[in-house]
Amino acid sequence: MQKIDRLIYLIAIFSLLFWFLFSILKIVAPTGTVTTDWGPLRLIPSFYGVYFETQPVSIYGIATIRNTAFFTEGPMYAFVLSVGLTSRIFLLDKTIKSSLLLMVTMITTMTSTAIIVIILTLFFSYLKTSRSQSINALKQLMLPFFSVILLSVFVFILEQKTQGGESFGVRMDDVHSAIKSWAQHPIIGNGIGNFQSLISNMNSVRIQFKTPIEIGFSSGLFQVFALGGIALTTIYVYPFFAFVVAQFKRNGINAIAFPTILLTVFTSSIVSYEWFFLVIVTMLYANSLKI
Structure with a gap:
């Protein structure tokens, strides 16, 4: 790294x-x-x-x-x-x-x-945690205030996306179409690369007069869920949780933070088949093994 x-x-x-x-x-x-x-x-x-x-x-x-x-x-x-x-x-x-x-x-x-x-x-x-007990105590005291500030920023961003209309609406439509597509073949999915199965469940106004590349998709996790079903989703998601279990005792909060944030990015970005993402997921799995 x-x-x-x-x-x-x-x-x-x-x-x-x-x-x-x-x-x-x-x-x-x-x-x-x-x-x-x-x-x-x-x-x-x-x-x-x-x-x-x-x-x-x-x-x-x-x-x-x-x-x-x-x-x-x-x-x-x-x-x-x-x-x-x-x-x-x-x-x-x-x-x-x-x-x-x-x-x-x-x-x-x-x-x-x-x-x-x-x-x-x-x-x-x-x-x-810090090496200084006084700093740790101060952190615990300030944690509610710090959390409120970060949560407020997060809510503000969410509100802006919601009010923005199109971007938020497209993401919600992607989630809706993914769930409908997954329900057709829940175990093995509709087939990797079968983007048409997602398009067929999207809002008709959104896809009118557009090619598949113009329509796009916004969530890697839901793409895998719909096209690969429970089987492929398990292969993708398992390393995140396995890494936490294997590394938490030695690395503490770091072992939770990295896979959690990466899983968030996976959910909100279409990176499912990008080689860099696949390398990182493989690394998580490799570091979850007890050799």
Whole structure:
């Protein structure tokens, strides 16, 4: 994980710098364009082939650009940064202070997943015990106040997603279509890659005149649940719980924090078949074995 941590940190530094200089200050015009079929086929601006403006967004009426580095979208970049942040804090035992740059970069992806991961990371980090008994006592005293602050931020984000309408509605429709699809073949699912089984249970207004790639899906966990049934879902989810059981005695709250946050990301992002995610899940399983 040390090498992965250094690589993600390096990407975060350069993407944050490029985002600020190119997308915010606009000191340089795009040096080219590339074609992407992630969603509707379109051209996206490129800067020297290392930074791309893939997702213009509007936040409270202000037009801006998500920091997606060289990834296809903000949520995918947020996933990589989330793994980097949580592995630094809970596997490599580094401090929040040394990870501030990662958290700032996550915020520039402008995704709710990134903010939720930061909130959970701060919460679990707060729960970590200190060598000083007085600090531990102070933490216990302040825990209700700290929890209320983080919960308030979480509720605010949820309210914004709900009021935003389309994004929240799409996620709810994805969950609804996944459950309906799963009910048809609960044990083995509808088949990996059988996206049509999900589309057939989606809101007809949402899918009208769109191709499958334009429709998309928002939850990796529910995608696996619908297409792989209980069998494949068990294979995916078991390592998370096995890791906690095997590592808790030695690593305490760290053993709970990393898989819990990763499972949250899995639920809110479509990373089911991404090799990086599969490597992390395999690592969780490997570290749950008693050799």
